[in-house]
Amino acid sequence: MSRLDRTRTSPHQLRPFFSSQNLLNRADGSAQFDFGGSSVICSVVGPAEVKIRDEKLDRATIEIVARPLVGLPGVKDKTLERNIRETLEPLILSGLHPRTGIQIVVQTMKEDGCILSTAFNAAILALLDAGIPLKSILASVTCIIDSRTNQILLDPTIEETTHAKSTHVFVFDNKVSISSINPEDVAMDEDSKEPSHTGILFSDSTGLFTEDEFFECANACFKAAQAVHGFIRTAVSKKLEKEYQQTRA
Amino acid sequence: MKEAEPSTNEREFLLAALKDGARIDGRNFYDFRTLRLSFGSDYGAVEVQLGNTRVLAKVSCEVIKPYPDKPTEGFLMFSTELSPMASSAFEVGRQTDEEVLVSRLIEKAMRRSRALDTEGLCIVAGEKVWSIRVDIHFLDHDGNLVDAACIAAITGLLHFRRPDVTVVGEEVTIHTLEQRNPVPLSIHHIPICISFAFFDKGGCVIVDPTHLEEQIKEGDMTITLNVHKEVCALSKAGGIPMELDQIIQCSNIAVVKVAEITAQIQAALDADAKKRQVSRK
Numbered sequence: 001m002s003r004l005d006r007t008r009t010s011p012h013q014l015r016p017f018f019s020s021q022n023l024l025n026r027a028d029g030s031a032q033f034d035f036g037g038s039s040v041i042c043s044v045v046g047p048a049e050v051k052i053r054d055e056k057l058d059r060a061t062i063e064i065v066a067r068p069l070v071g072l073p074g075v076k077d078k079t080l081e082r083n084i085r086e087t088l089e090p091l092i093l094s095g096l097h098p099r100t101g102i103q104i105v106v107q108t109m110k111e112d113g114c115i116l117s118t119a120f121n122a123a124i125l126a127l128l129d130a131g132i133p134l135k136s137i138l139a140s141v142t143c144i145i146d147s148r149t150n151q152i153l154l155d156p157t158i159e160e161t162t163h164a165k166s167t168h169v170f171v172f173d174n175k176v177s178i179s180s181i182n183p184e185d186v187a188m189d190e191d192s193k194e195p196s197h198t199g200i201l202f203s204d205s206t207g208l209f210t211e212d213e214f215f216e217c218a219n220a221c222f223k224a225a226q227a228v229h230g231f232i233r234t235a236v237s238k239k240l241e242k243e244y245q246q247t248r249a
Numbered sequence: 250m251k252e253a254e255p256s257t258n259e260r261e262f263l264l265a266a267l268k269d270g271a272r273i274d275g276r277n278f279y280d281f282r283t284l285r286l287s288f289g290s291d292y293g294a295v296e297v298q299l300g301n302t303r304v305l306a307k308v309s310c311e312v313i314k315p316y317p318d319k320p321t322e323g324f325l326m327f328s329t330e331l332s333p334m335a336s337s338a339f340e341v342g343r344q345t346d347e348e349v350l351v352s353r354l355i356e357k358a359m360r361r362s363r364a365l366d367t368e369g370l371c372i373v374a375g376e377k378v379w380s381i382r383v384d385i386h387f388l389d390h391d392g393n394l395v396d397a398a399c400i401a402a403i404t405g406l407l408h409f410r411r412p413d414v415t416v417v418g419e420e421v422t423i424h425t426l427e428q429r430n431p432v433p434l435s436i437h438h439i440p441i442c443i444s445f446a447f448f449d450k451g452g453c454v455i456v457d458p459t460h461l462e463e464q465i466k467e468g469d470m471t472i473t474l475n476v477h478k479e480v481c482a483l484s485k486a487g488g489i490p491m492e493l494d495q496i497i498q499c500s501n502i503a504v505v506k507v508a509e510i511t512a513q514i515q516a517a518l519d520a521d522a523k524k525r526q527v528s529r530k
Contacts, residue, residue: 067332
């Protein structure tokens with residue numbers, strides 16, 4: 001079945017990824033992440049000075065600022081900030097930088113569905129770029145259950161979301177060894193490797209769905225997230241390679 | 250987070266270089282940094298890079314009820330909040346002086362110069378008008394935010410297309426982008442801001458200052474002009490006093506710069522229009 005955006009052929013296909021790191025000069029780290037027509041840019045400053053009011057004696061304070069593409073920041077952006085903060089806080093080894101602040105700014109650049117997932121992936125790339133010590137790396141994928149066909153569609157566009165019965169956002173860490181799972185392998189032996197969901201960092205579902213549907217979504221997103229993990233890994237290694245060559249030259 | 254002042258060494262090096270007729274990034278005094286314009290996939294999304302300064306403008310529209318005293322006037326709004334992404338010195342929810350100045354200047358340059366025909370935004374007098382909103386996002390701050398924001402805003406407005414409407418009696422139909430070709434906004438002229446920074450008691454004038462130059466400057470001035478050599482706004486908020494003929498000299502430089510920038514905007518818009526036509530076929 002062809003998807004509504006006409007570029008994809010399978011319901012489990014993701015849109016093309018794009019990422020670019022270290023694109024801003026003033027921030028300590030920055031990254032852009034795209035899922036097809038959705039694009040989020042993220043900047044990281046820190047560990048740096050923090051307001052005394054926000055200072056924590058045993059760890060770094062993590063502040064997230066989310067800014068919408070159109071209009072003033074509202075409830076939606078506050079939710080986004082909260083979701084990202086609560087997912088990233090246990091991931092960042094903030095105990096290494098007590099009494100400092102790490103500020104992460106998330107700016108939507110293009111909106112075509114899955115903004116939360118795009119923001120998660122942009123944030124982790126920006127944190128990597130800033131050299132903030134992390135416990136593990138996350139990857140996020142969104143899926144919907146189509147109300148007309150009851151099919152799980154991964155990485156939906158805005159148009160597809162309008163027909164959604166329920167929407168599920170998942171974030172997985174890379175504790176399940178990423179080197180053993182190639183994005184190509186995942187596509188080939190889909191059922192042989194039963195994923196363990198010990199690595200779910202965040203899950204947010206809205207709408208009506210059954211328990212079975214939820215686990216089905218989690219499984220589909222987990223497999224897709226391995227592709228995102230692989231992409232993040234390549235992006236970072238390519239960037240480091242380039243930097244290494246530049247320092248040698 | 251407070252911003253660090255430039256060190257004495259940086260300051261003295263910059264001033265010594267300027268005395269020798271050189272700028273630290275290798276430009277001449279009257280050179281603009283490289284300007285890059287890129288368009289998003291939807292109408293009205295423009296990213297402007299002026300050297301290392303990066304600004305994103307997004308134009309959007311909605312239908313609202315006009316003010317009762319101006320029943321045929323549409324709205325044009327700008328949102329120019331400086332986000333901490335551009336520089337950690339900007340805090341969320343607290344306006345800095347710089348932010349007030351930037352937003353006032355953009356407002357004066359674009360709205361008060363009547364660049365956009367707001368009467369043309371009327372759908373049904375006293376009932377429905379278009380409200381055009383320009384969100385300007387500052388992504389990276391390396392000086393001269395005003396010029397970059399101004400270029401982004403006007404290019405966004407020129408690139409933007411609003412949905413077509415038909416009015417039959419009292420019935421108003423707004424056609425989606427698929428049903429009918431969207432229509433461009435009617436723009437009277439293209440105002441462009443050119444900023445100057447002064448050093449050495451006004452003896453040294455430079456165009457398009459970087460962030461370091463802005464921190465060390467003694468005074469500044471922004472002239473807003475269009476290609477027809479009409480002055481739309483002129484702002485000199487504080488700083489050292491200027492000679493009258495220096496202002497004339499600055500505006501002469503600005504005329505040349507405005508012509509260059511306008512030509513570049515037009516070329517970028519034409520290239521984008523061509524690309525869209527090809528992809529539609």
